[in-house]
Amino acid sequence: MQLFDSEYFTYKENKLFCENVSLEKIAQEVATPVFVYSKKFMIDRYKELNNAFENIPHKIYYACKANYNINIIKLFNDLGAGIDVNSAGEFYRSLKAGANPKNLIFSGVGKTKDEIELVLENELKLIKAESYGEIELINSIAKKLGKIAPIAIRVNPNVDPATHPYISTGLAENKFGIDETTAIEIFTKAAKLGNIQLLGIDMHIGSQITKIEPYIEAAEKLVKLVEELKAKGISLTHIDLGGGMGIKYLDEKPFTAKEYADAVIPILKKTDCEIFIEPGRYLTANSGCLLSEVLYVKNNLDKNFIIADAAMTELLRPSIYKAYHHIQPVNISINEEFTADIVGPVCESGDFLGKHRKIKKVKPNDLLAVMSAGAYGMVMASNYNARLKPAEVLVDNEKFYIIRKRETLEQLVQNEFLI
Ligand code: LLP
Secondary structure, three states: OOOOOOOOEEEEOOEEEEOOEEHHHHHHHHOOOEEEEEHHHHHHHHHHHHHHOOOOOEEEEEEHHHOOOHHHHHHHHHHOOEEEEOOHHHHHHHHHOOOOHHHEEEOOOOOOHHHHHHHHHOOOOEEEEOOHHHHHHHHHHHHHHOOOEEEEEEEEOOOOOOOOHHHEOOOOOOOOOEEOOOHHHHHHHHHOOOOEEEEEEEOOOEOOEOOOHHHHHHHHHHHHHHHHHHHOOOOOOEEEOOOOEOOOOOOOOOOOHHHHHHHHHHHHOOOOOEEEEOOOHHHHHHHEEEEEEEEEEEEEOOEEEEEEOOOOOOOOHHHHHOOOOOEEEOEOOOOOEEEEEEEOOOOOOOOEEEEEEEEEOOOOOOEEEEEOOOOOOHHHOOOHHHOOOOEEEEEEOOEEEEEEOOOOHHHHOOOOOOO
């Protein structure tokens, strides 16, 4: 069977390690299911991306929706990243992780009054507004608080990112941002409001984008808008390219950080704006795997099923996007292979981690590693079927740390009252 190619997850004497820690050891000490992340992976990706953009003033804002464990936010904050947050919850998590509000930028198509008030009171760096109605609301809240709200406006550049329709966000048919045709008018109106400081222009065209052309097309459109606004006396200080950089789940061939930077920098240099980038998946997905134990192996007519202790409740992506996550045994032996669906214990046929997989014949108690689970894994976990949210572990060379404990039965009912 094919093994996921990674320098952070490697087999040593037929046992899978994350950096220099055996996954079997983590399973024995922490139990399963558990998310395991490589710290080195995240540091390496951050540095790679930061270096790629070294020829232009820039800042990386880690989109913490990908993985918002406070230790992961802290790791990127300590590396010098800002943090992109999408709710009061992510804002709070970032503060808890030790981030300075001046390094936090706030995205989202439906920010509430309370959220806007919270972030303005805490003097965040920037709110990225997505409609004129929202800009008016930010202006009135800022006025009430006696503040000037720093904002950018998200423009929908109407480009096709060629990704899964659920994670495409930059087409006119998507709900995000303001459309490019009314952008100038909205910027001009916003610039006249008394409690708004208009700083930048923003886009985010989608996620898991593996082709560079949509970014080139969108960057050209944004630069054109920046130039038009400048001619009208509105000078912006930054262009935010959003996130979306695609990664390898198996045999995708995404562009590299350097290819990305080399393609967009010449376009962006026409302005004197600072460049913001907001990756989530690129910085975290391949840092992680979901470690799970085989509960049962069974055969229904001509179909084999491996029933694992991890399910759609831990990793939802296969169920909702039919996303592919490579699944491989933690211990390799020369056993024969078979084809099986790898499923979880949840009472839904849509609960699967992988279908029709050719995999080593496993037996109960064997361990499986579901790869590329460092982004949009734990953050999308749920308690469906009253399952307990799993633990998370961060590996640093030959040490590992539990960065989130497994949930307990008591915690499942802690907010409920018998009346
Ligand atoms: N900035 C904004 C405004 C975003 O909405 C997102 C992701 C990002 C940055 C980071 O995008 P990334 O670099 O991670 O592609 N649950 C889906 C992904 C949804 C992404 C939503 N927005 C999945 O599991 O594939």
